[in-house]
Amino acid sequence: MLESLEKMLAKGVDNSLLRFGLGKGYLDLKDYARAVKHLQKCVEFDLKYSAAWKLLGKAQLAQGDNAAARNAWERGIEAAQAHGDKQAEKEMTVFLKKLDRQA
Numbered sequence: 788m789l790e791s792l793e794k795m796l797a798k799g800v801d802n803s804l805l806r807f808g809l810g811k812g813y814l815d816l817k818d819y820a821r822a823v824k825h826l827q828k829c830v831e832f833d834l835k836y837s838a839a840w841k842l843l844g845k846a847q848l849a850q851g852d853n854a855a856a857r858n859a860w861e862r863g864i865e866a867a868q869a870h871g872d873k874q875a876e877k878e879m880t881v882f883l884k885k886l887d888r889q890a
Contacts, residue, residue, distance in 0.1 A: 789813070792809050803833040810829055810842055817849070819849045826842055827843060829843075835866045835870055836866065837863050837870060837876070837879075840867075844856040844879065847859055853889075853890075860879040860883050863875065864879050864880060867879065
């Protein structure tokens with residue numbers, strides 16, 4: 788799957804859905820640097836993409852960047868609230884609480 792998405796990107800196709808797919812794929816492979824790169828680009832395309840904010844925070848946390856993860860989840864909660872995406876809002880709220888407990 789990642790190979791075909793990378794080919795699309797190389798051909799000039801670039802949008803939030805493509806970047807989300809790449810970001811999620813690399814996150815699943817534990818290639819956090821690539822995941823962050825694609826998920827950051829995804830949210831640049833669409834600031835209201837709450838699922839992308841959620842995964843971006845996870846990738847940043849996995850890289851040890853707690854401040855960036857916190858920022859992503861806070862922005863993701865705002866996006867989720869604006870969209871009425873209660874599930875994503877709840878999940879990111881839980882992630883933030885866990886982060887607070889670790890601090």
